[in-house]
Amino acid sequence: MALIKSISGIRGTIGGGVGEGLNPLDIVKFTSAYATLIRKTTQQKSNKIVVGRDARISGEMVKNIVCGTLMGMGFDVVNIGLATTPTTELAVTMEEACGGIILTASHNPRQWNALKLLNEKGEFLNAEEGAEVLRIAEAEAFSYADVEHIGSYTEDYTYDEKHIQHVLDLELVDVEAIKKANFRVALDCVNSVGGIVLPKLLEKLGVHQMEKLYCEPTGDFQHDPEPLEKNLSDIMGLMKKGVADVAFVVDPDVDRLAMICEDGTMYGEEYTLVSVADYVLKHTPGNTVSNLSSTRALRDVTQKYGASYSASAVGEVNVVTQMKATHAVIGGEGNGGVIYPASHYGRDALVGIALFLSHLAHEGKTVSELKATYPLYYMAKNKIELTPTTDVDAILTKVKELYKNEQINDIDGVKIDFADKWVHLRKSNTEPIIRVYSEATSPEAADTIAQQIMQVIHSLA
Numbered sequence: 001m002a003l004i005k006s007i008s009g010i011r012g013t014i015g016g017g018v019g020e021g022l023n024p025l026d027i028v029k030f031t032s033a034y035a036t037l038i039r040k041t042t043q044q045k046s047n048k049i050v051v052g053r054d055a056r057i058s059g060e061m062v063k064n065i066v067c068g069t070l071m072g073m074g075f076d077v078v079n080i081g082l083a084t085t086p087t088t089e090l091a092v093t094m095e096e097a098c099g100g101i102i103l104t105a106s107h108n109p110r111q112w113n114a115l116k117l118l119n120e121k122g123e124f125l126n127a128e129e130g131a132e133v134l135r136i137a138e139a140e141a142f143s144y145a146d147v148e149h150i151g152s153y154t155e156d157y158t159y160d161e162k163h164i165q166h167v168l169d170l171e172l173v174d175v176e177a178i179k180k181a182n183f184r185v186a187l188d189c190v191n192s193v194g195g196i197v198l199p200k201l202l203e204k205l206g207v208h209q210m211e212k213l214y215c216e217p218t219g220d221f222q223h224d225p226e227p228l229e230k231n232l233s234d235i236m237g238l239m240k241k242g243v244a245d246v247a248f249v250v251d252p253d254v255d256r257l258a259m260i261c262e263d264g265t266m267y268g269e270e271y272t273l274v275s276v277a278d279y280v281l282k283h284t285p286g287n288t289v290s291n292l293s294s295t296r297a298l299r300d301v302t303q304k305y306g307a308s309y310s311a312s313a314v315g316e317v318n319v320v321t322q323m324k325a326t327h328a329v330i331g332g333e334g335n336g337g338v339i340y341p342a343s344h345y346g347r348d349a350l351v352g353i354a355l356f357l358s359h360l361a362h363e364g365k366t367v368s369e370l371k372a373t374y375p376l377y378y379m380a381k382n383k384i385e386l387t388p389t390t391d392v393d394a395i396l397t398k399v400k401e402l403y404k405n406e407q408i409n410d411i412d413g414v415k416i417d418f419a420d421k422w423v424h425l426r427k428s429n430t431e432p433i434i435r436v437y438s439e440a441t442s443p444e445a446a447d448t449i450a451q452q453i454m455q456v457i458h459s460l461a
Contacts, residue, residue: 005030005134008124008315011105011114014058022058022113027065032144033137034101034117035073037129042098044120047151050095052080052088052159053103054252055192055217058113062103066115067153070101074145076152080159082193082217084254085116086348087163092122093344094162104253107226110219123345124317160197163350164204170343172283173354177361179206186211186244186260188235190225191218192252194349201350205357211243227251227258227336229266240264246360246367248353255347256336259356261368269336270295274374276338276352277330279359281305284342286329289322291315292415293424293437294334300375313412314426320345334379380446382436384457392427392434395460399425402456416453421445423453 003012003021010030012022019026038049049070053059059082067077075098080091085102092100098120105112117125117133125133136142145151167173185207189195195215202210213235214222224231227249239247239260247260259267267275274297277288281302288302291314302309312322319339323331332339337347340355363370386392396414407417413426413434421440428435434457438450 005137006130008130008317009114009116011108011112013111014113022062024061024065027062027115028069029137029140030115030133031066031069031101032073032142033133034099034115035070035075036136036142037125037133038075038099038119039073041129042120044096044098046096046098047074047076048078048095048097049075050078050080050088050091050097050100050118051103052083052085052091052100054084055082055195055219056103056105056113056252057110057219059103059219062113062115066101066103071151071153072144073142074149074151077154079153079155081155081157082196083159084163084193084197084350086255086344086346086350087159087197089118089122089346090163090166090344091159092118092120094159102253106253107251107256109225110221121345123320126317126321160200163197164201166343167201167350167354168204170340170351170354172280172342172358173205174358174361175205178357181357181361182209183207183246183357183360184209184211184244186213186235186238186247187215188213188232188247188249189215189217189254190223190227190250190252191216191221192225192254193217194250194252194254197254197350198248198250198353201353205354207357209244211238213238221252225252227256227269232258232260232266236260236264236266238264246357248349250349254349257338257349257352258336259367261371262366263368265368267367267371270334270377270379271297271371271374272336272352272356273330273332273334273338274298274301275359275370276340276355277301278374279355279362280330280340281307284329287326289319289326289328289331291319291333292409292412293426295377295379296422296439297375297377311409311411311415316347318412377439377441378443378446379437379439380443380450382438382450382454384434384436384454386432386434386461388432390432390461392432395434395457396425396427398460399453399456418449421449423449425453425457
């Protein structure tokens, strides 16, 4: 059993004793703590909190507990049912609600679930707010409403359609160009909510030839739900048969988007944001942001348009903060997360699909031909396991000193930028390890620089 309490929410495996897993008592405690924070901080006049969930097997149980607890805290619950994370984020602002809770463990396996916590802007709580939720939960410093002030409960299952219309209304989504291109599209929605909304979106975009894989929202994931190449052999095999021009793959809550080329090869999740940014920057002058562990290709594409790229600490809330500070017109994360402020400040695979298909239609290329137009980088991901007594911060400080003649960024661990490659070292918050991400112009070069830095760390440890 596992229960992970962090500033970004609470997640865990279903079952176990109190404090051991994501069980009903812990769900009540953290929902109550969140409601207490919202009551103190919201500027909204409404009394609503939106609840949406992915298709996990445990979702119905968790939803019932969360909704009942929010009512007990005196909030009016708007349950939007099976919904993507970005759909729930948009619903918060459309409802003019005080906040929202998304019941999803994102790319974690089927035994996991989680509470993702939103503010009144439909954005994730910041670090300070998240820490306050943890403090309130630990102290059990919450009080429930009396019988005269119990909240109400309503259901509104129209938000898929509202989200789709919102996407269609975006200025850079060219529905006519997509229709004219007559694309054939394959989908792998890993048996969650993407299987409900993405076929509807594609039909509205004028895509009528679809191959659907694992689109039944049963919550019984047919493969590891993280959209990485090692988990996608089925959809890649389907694409090798020539059945479609592009395949879109999403995680269970549909905020990450991976793509597969017409020949069955991976497009590369790092290049989802790069491609969408290329299209956006071609029509909208402005800056871009991604996190420190994302590909350098976004910087290259941004500079091609005479704009500025900047990096944030890892984590969606950090990317959003940096995007607002730099007035970025597009941003996100290298895990396939596209954040388009003209829509909203949240990763959104629906927006990513619509913008990518618009781009593909305008370029008149195959997906693999489009990929070939971008700077080609390769990434390696490693980790170093240390003893619990190791002073990781001291090691990172020494590494920074050793490479002081290179470009260093220390807002989140230590990133060393060389002329033709980079290495990013991050300390885990939950275990004694250092994550080592590296990128270069060949797989061998990316692995070599990572091994060199790892040897340095071992010598320091």
